Amino acid sequence: MSGATSDESTTTATGGETETRTALKRVVLYAVLVGMAVFYLIPIETGLMTAITDPSTYTGSTPYLPPLEPLVPGTGSFSLEPFGNAFDGLSRGLVNSVILVVPATVLSGLLGSMAAYGLTNVDWRGQVGIYALFIAGIFIPYQAVLVPLTQFWYNVVPLQSMFVPLASFPFVQEYHWKLAALIITHTAYGIPICTLLFRAHYKKLSSEMIEAARLDGASVSTIYRRIVLPLSVPMFAVVFIYQFTQVWNDLLFALTIVQFGDASVVTQELVGIGVSQSGTNFPLRMAAALLAAFPTLIVYILFGDKFAEGVTA
Numbered sequence: 001m002s003g004a005t006s007d008e009s010t011t012t013a014t015g016g017e018t019e020t021r022t023a024l025k026r027v028v029l030y031a032v033l034v035g036m037a038v039f040y041l042i043p044i045e046t047g048l049m050t051a052i053t054d055p056s057t058y059t060g061s062t063p064y065l066p067p068l069e070p071l072v073p074g075t076g077s078f079s080l081e082p083f084g085n086a087f088d089g090l091s092r093g094l095v096n097s098v099i100l101v102v103p104a105t106v107l108s109g110l111l112g113s114m115a116a117y118g119l120t121n122v123d124w125r126g127q128v129g130i131y132a133l134f135i136a137g138i139f140i141p142y143q144a145v146l147v148p149l150t151q152f153w154y155n156v157v158p159l160q161s162m163f164v165p166l167a168s169f170p171f172v173q174e175y176h177w178k179l180a181a182l183i184i185t186h187t188a189y190g191i192p193i194c195t196l197l198f199r200a201h202y203k204k205l206s207s208e209m210i211e212a213a214r215l216d217g218a219s220v221s222t223i224y225r226r227i228v229l230p231l232s233v234p235m236f237a238v239v240f241i242y243q244f245t246q247v248w249n250d251l252l253f254a255l256t257i258v259q260f261g262d263a264s265v266v267t268q269e270l271v272g273i274g275v276s277q278s279g280t281n282f283p284l285r286m287a288a289a290l291l292a293a294f295p296t297l298i299v300y301i302l303f304g305d306k307f308a309e310g311v312t313a
Contacts, residue, residue, distance in 0.1 A: 081221025
């Protein structure tokens with residue numbers, strides 16, 4: 001009897017130690033996660049505190065703390081003036097970036113999906129070599145193609161002259177040829193990585209399901225449209241977020257192809273905003289940076305669930 005009581009006490013003690021270790025691990029895990037979240041949020045917090053500071057009172061000594069006084073003189077509230085001025089300065093770039101990022105993201109994702117399907121579920125000679133070329137495209141650095149890219153768009157392809165008659169259509173301007181060139185460039189550069197992601201996803205699809213569709217007489221395009229495409233929604237979310245972020249934040253291709261002017265995108269507008277001969281308006285620059293990052297944040301919020309589903313698929 002006493003032995004049974006001793007065993008129960010030992011079991012209870014072991015169970016208590018296990019629960020303690022589990023609780024301790026959980027506390028450490030949450031502490032690490034909170035620490036990482038704070039670390040990554042510090043730049044955003046600093047930018048926000050700087051942006052709501054009245055430019056006339058900004059000193060830069062403690063940019064991560066809320067402005068103490070006088071906020072906006074005579075009102076007692078934080079200054080939102082930098083956000084209004086930043087939006088005015090970025091409005092042209094925001095419109096051009098939307099014109100750029102939507103077709104570049106959709107086209108690269110759709111073409112990458114089609115290429116991956118052709119490389120995975122269709123038997124044809126040479127597909128291994130073609131796939132190797134797709135993969136090689138991922139490793140070509142942007143800097144290596146800047147000179148030939150400029151020569152291509154300005155001296156080889158008459159895209160500029162093609163947009164002259166189109167300027168008579170509503171919402172089309174002659175300078176839109178530069179955005180068209182940028183769309184084609186980002187689409188071409190995005191296809192290899194999109195193909196790689198979609199191919200990994202398609203290799204996990206049921207081959208029996210594809211074969212059954214073939215036996216029923218479905219063509220290659222029908223299988224893609226009615227079976228493969230609906231099963232690709234999570235991977236499209238992954239590709240859409242990746243490409244949107246890449247294209248929206250690009251500055252190098254924009255400086256090379258668009259240079260500056262009416263076709264400038266938002267990253268180009270950020271370069272000079274808040275900088276003058278009298279000095280740098282840091283609240284205005286921080287407000288502009290937050291506004292420029294806002295669309296990317298919205299995309300992550302809207303497609304975050306599908307993104308996680310696609311990554312873990």
